[in-house]
Amino acid sequence: MGRTVQYHRAALRRHDPGLWLAAGLVGLSLLALAAILSVLAQQALQAFAPTPVAQLRWRGDGGEQQLLAAVVTQDAHALVVRGSEWQRRGAEYRRIARADLRQIDWPADARSLRLRDGREIYLRGDSAAQAPDGSRLAAAEIVEDVASNRLGRTEATGLMLRRAWDFVSGAAQGGGVFPALVGTVVLVLLMSVLVMPLGVLLALWLHEYAGSGRGARILRAAMANLAGVPAVIYGLFGLVLFVNDIGGGLDALLQSATPRWGGGGLLWSALTLALLTLPVVVIATEEGLARVPASLRHGALALGATRAEMLWRVVLPVARPALLTALILAVARAAGEVAPLMLVGAVKYAPALPLDGEFPYLHLSRQFMHLGQSVYDLALAGGDVPRDMAQAHAAALLLLVVVVGLNAAAIVARNRLRERARELAV
């Protein structure tokens, strides 16, 4: 530690341009990350922040009109408001020019009701909600009743946090993103379980057994090129190979009446992602293997170890941090991919989670939801743009948090290993 600090101090004194360049670039990328996160968070907050309710009077096409409505956005020229959604969600947006506005009040007794299906109703005083056609809302329909204009800062924050939690945990109107969150995490974990053994075995074969033979050269070139193939091509490949050929073949073999494996599913998606990340894992693992000193290899061989025993007992344990680096790179690449998944198993609405309490707990053939797909669907849904866009940002933020969280876990594990290796190297 002390030596590192000394080194850095010395480097600072030397005005080493490389150091400044590196520090600048690191700072720039951290700044970019912070900017992305803050933009996402700011946009996402709008999905959960309580909107103030106004009593409006303005000059419309057919003379003067008035309305109790939530003010969604406002600028110097116009307001966008949302009236009570008696008919359907997103149907009552209105744009009112400031020039037409006669009066705007923020009544203290205004209430906004949120219904089970996501609609919002605004009213004043203690009166029960009554639709224009005279029908009344059943109390069971109402999931939230807030005095919008009387909320203190703590109450507003509490409300926001509760809504955000409902959105993440799936209790929110319209289901929330919980199924997508579960789908994403399960998919990435399953992908890791599939790609690591395969990638490490391939790297071991390439680095320890193949030498510079023809097969190894071809495989290396293939790996280098595969790393540059667009992700959606992997999706097509997975659709043809896994879903149609293998899945269809399995269905034929099992003689199932309905296609079970012959459709998109969790396993096929995980396998597709595993193929996608295989080059990364192989290349990173090979680098790790190359760093294991020859003296340790020779020491093991000289004691009568076979090549396999040497690899298993000495080389792989020493290379463990490199394996975790490979895993980190693979997770980072896989967690953000959406395009290939749409072809091999991710769907907008899945009837059941891929992981539940029913035997066999992990349902490999089920379709699943994915946060990336949720972002895509919400952003392009088109029905209730202000609310959907805000939710798309919230889902995107959550996806980033999941990716960063998974990576952080792997990085912590690697640093522990490195620390242990350093202790060993004292």
Add this chain to the structure above:
Amino acid sequence: MSTRDEDIGASVMPPDLLAGRDLALEARALCLEYSERRALDAVNLQVPRRQVTALIGPSGCGKSSLLRCFNRLNDEIAGCRVSGEVRVLGLDAYAPATALPELRRRVGMVFQKPNPFPQSVADNVAFGLRLAGLRSRLEIDDRVEAALRAAGLWDEVRDRLDDSALRLSAGQQQRLVIARALAVEPEVLLMDEPASMLDPISTLRFEELVVALRERYSVLLVTHNMQQAARVADYTAFMQGGRLLEFDATDRIFTNPRLRGTEDYITGRMRETRG
């Protein structure tokens, strides 16, 4: 082979030097080539059992290459070709039927730089035992202790068996890897400049250890240190330019070498005689 080569081959060793002794290692007309360079040129060497034999000679003369032929560690080097005959305890080491793990279990090796595995002291010594299929904890513990005692390290590490081997000093590490090699009870020990990284006191301890080892093991020791060879070795071989030039009892090599080159090297009047 030219007549000159045969002359050298014949004059390498006094005729009756090893008469009546069992041989641990034997090389006949051994040639070794790396991809472009010939490292060993028709080497003949006989290493007697339960004696210490030292290999001396200038850097790059092929001592280490020769050493690594006896446990076939040269197989690890790409582009390395060996011809001639290598016998280990009477068996042809390069015969197709030779099982390398078996061969290497009978021929232990200690490297120039201590190379303990990043594991505990005990696990390091037990490494070869576990490879050999030993499973019983008690037996492993016993043999670890015996090996550490034989290497003169037991008293220093008996309370640190679970510590990392990399925390030991360089001298201790070198004795640890010797213990590691001894644990599998080999019959031959190859040592490749094992004391070159040690301080004088560790070197002294190491030399005492080598002398003690000759009770049970046949030792072939590569060294750059003339005094060391003189102190520990029963026999000494002098190599130069990939050839083994002279082999004799140590006291005779150091007091009355037959070749001018040997004498020059030993007395430090080394000249470039290869070309």
